[in-house]
Amino acid sequence: MKSRMLQISFALVLSLLIYAFVVPTKGPTPYIIPLPSHVPYPEIPADNPLTVEGVLLGRHLFYDPILSIDGTISCSSCHKQEFAFSDTARFSVGVGGNRSKRNSMSLVNLAWGRRFFWDGRVGSLEELVHHPVTDAFEMGEDTNRVAEKLRNSAKYRDLFARAFPKQKITFRLAAYSIAQFMRTIVSFNSPMDVFVNGMYTRLDDTPYDETFKQFAREHLEETHGLVSEICSQCHGGYLYGGVFMRNNGLGGKTPEEGFKSTSGLLTDLGKFKAPVIRNLSYTYPYMHDGSLRTLEEVMDHYQFLSEEAENLAPELKNARERLRNITPEQKQHLLQMLEYMNDPGLLTNPAYSKP
Numbered sequence: 001m002k003s004r005m006l007q008i009s010f011a012l013v014l015s016l017l018i019y020a021f022v023v024p025t026k027g028p029t030p031y032i033i034p035l036p037s038h039v040p041y042p043e044i045p046a047d048n049p050l051t052v053e054g055v056l057l058g059r060h061l062f063y064d065p066i067l068s069i070d071g072t073i074s075c076s077s078c079h080k081q082e083f084a085f086s087d088t089a090r091f092s093v094g095v096g097g098n099r100s101k102r103n104s105m106s107l108v109n110l111a112w113g114r115r116f117f118w119d120g121r122v123g124s125l126e127e128l129v130h131h132p133v134t135d136a137f138e139m140g141e142d143t144n145r146v147a148e149k150l151r152n153s154a155k156y157r158d159l160f161a162r163a164f165p166k167q168k169i170t171f172r173l174a175a176y177s178i179a180q181f182m183r184t185i186v187s188f189n190s191p192m193d194v195f196v197n198g199m200y201t202r203l204d205d206t207p208y209d210e211t212f213k214q215f216a217r218e219h220l221e222e223t224h225g226l227v228s229e230i231c232s233q234c235h236g237g238y239l240y241g242g243v244f245m246r247n248n249g250l251g252g253k254t255p256e257e258g259f260k261s262t263s264g265l266l267t268d269l270g271k272f273k274a275p276v277i278r279n280l281s282y283t284y285p286y287m288h289d290g291s292l293r294t295l296e297e298v299m300d301h302y303q304f305l306s307e308e309a310e311n312l313a314p315e316l317k318n319a320r321e322r323l324r325n326i327t328p329e330q331k332q333h334l335l336q337m338l339e340y341m342n343d344p345g346l347l348t349n350p351a352y353s354k355p
Contacts, residue, residue, distance in 0.1 A: 027165060028052065028053045028162070028163060028164075028165070029051055029052040029053065030049065030050065030051060030052075031050040031051050031054070031055050031180070031184070032050070033183070034186075035186065035188065038197045039188055042111035042112050044183070045126070048126060048176045048179060048180065050180050050184070051163065051180070053159075053163040054163040054177045054180040055184055056159065056163070056355065057160065057174075057177040057180075058176075058179065059352075060156075060355050061075075061177060061181075062074065062076055062181055062182075063076045063354040063355065066146070066150070066153070067146055067174075068094075068095050068138075068140065068141055069095055070095050070096070070140075072095060073094055073095050073138065075132070075178065076354065077093075078094075078100065078104040078132075081348075081349075081353060082282070082347050083282045083347075084106045084187070084279035084283050084343075084346055084347065085108055085352075086106040086107075086282070087103070087104035090103060090289075090290035091103065092138075094135070094136075094138040094139065094140065095136075098138075098140075100135075100137050100138055102117075102118050103285060103286075103287065103288060103290030105117075105118065105275055106275065106279065107185055108185055108186065108187045108276055108279060109186055109276050109278075110125060110182050110183065111184075111186065112243070113243065116128045117131070117273070118258070118272045119257075119272065119273075119288075120245050120259045120271075120273055121261070125178075125179035125182055126172075126175050126179045127175075129174075129175035129178045129179060130171075130175060133171075143171035144171070146171050146174065147169055147170050147174070150169050150174060151169045156169065160173065164176075184351070184352075185346075187279060187346045189343045189346075190278060190279075190340060190341045191206070191208045191340040191341075192341045193343075194206055194207070194208070195208075195212075195216060195220075196220075203216055203217065219333040219336070219337075222330070223333045223334050224337070226326070226334060227334070227337065229319075230319045230323065233315035235274045235275075235277045236274070243274070244273075244274045245259045245268065245271040245273055246272070246313040246315070247269070247270035247271045247272075247309070247312055247313050248272070248287075248301075248313060249302075249305045249306060249312050249313075249316060250270075250287055250291070251310075252306045252309050252310070253306075253308045253310050255269060255270030255309075255311065256270065257269060258271045258272045258288075259271035259272065269310065270310060270311050271311075273288075277341070278341045278342070279341070279343055279346065280295060280338050280342070281295075281338070281342050282347065295335055296335070299331055299334065299335070302316070302323055303323050303324060303326060303331070304324070305323070
């Protein structure tokens with residue numbers, strides 16, 4: 001009998017080992033961000049890999065006012081797809097009619113970002129999610145109450161079980177899923193992307209109208225050169241942007257603290273995140289305080305930088321004379337080029353819309 005029991009125990013252990021290491025178990029499905037071949041794949045945090053189920057959960061949460069204290073404000077309230085996930089209000093409206101303290105920045109191409117918020121106060125998208133949810137001027141909610149509301153929802157119990165099997169519903173996991181969704185929001189399909197990055201070997205083959213082709217023939221080399229020479233010094237190239245912290249002279253002699261409030265360093269006074277310089281036709285107003293309504297005003301700001309601007313970025317100091325010498329014609333061509341860096345498909349892409 002004892003021998004028989006040992007045989008059964010051995011067989012049971014063996015079967016469990018085979019099941020654990022050989023028999024596949026179904027879990028969340030890996031999600032791959034669809035990108036053109038010239039765009040390097042972003043680095044994804046090891047503790048929050050992209051999955052189809054996680055992205056879907058994050059997409060539901062992004063559009064759901066359940067995250068706010070009174071059920072009126074969602075992430076999408078301030079980051080609207082039709083405006084390239086920004087807001088045309090200078091300061092977005094939060095719970096109780098409160099106004100946020102900053103202009104809502106576009107959420108496009110955040111997967112390549114290094115620091116987030118205008119003042120660069122967080123270093124990951126997972127951490128970013130906590131701030132608007134708990135900010136009294138935005139959603140004004142407590143993270144524990146958010147988790148409780150989600151646990152009480154049959155819909156979210158199912159979505160969480162699919163995205164994070166056998167894990168308790170927590171705000172941390174909610175934040176991870178929203179971060180996953182935001183990493184998938186990419187924009188690389190503007191006319192400039194298609195042409196400049198060699199998707200077509202001949203200009204005449206590009207799938208755009210004659211207006212763009214004429215502009216490309218006559219002005220692309222000059223304007224692209226200006227962008228590379230001046231704009232990309234702070235924005236990190238027109239593909240990405242949203243990487244560097246820079247003082248762009250806004251505020252003159254009395255700039256706001258900006259990144260200094262994060263780092264504590266006087267050398268970071270007035271530095272704010274240099275945003276992605278694409279889809280700009282949809283993301284007005286501009287700057288961290290939404291003080292500039294048009295791209296013409298933005299151009300004027302840079303062309304006539306104050307000599308008294310405190311702690312101005314060295315790149316702008318070096319470019320001051322070049323900026324002042326830009327002709328009205330060159331200015332118009334630069335504005336045209338910025339229009340051709342718009343990606344209209346982003347505004348209606350069903351992968352990013354309310355589920």
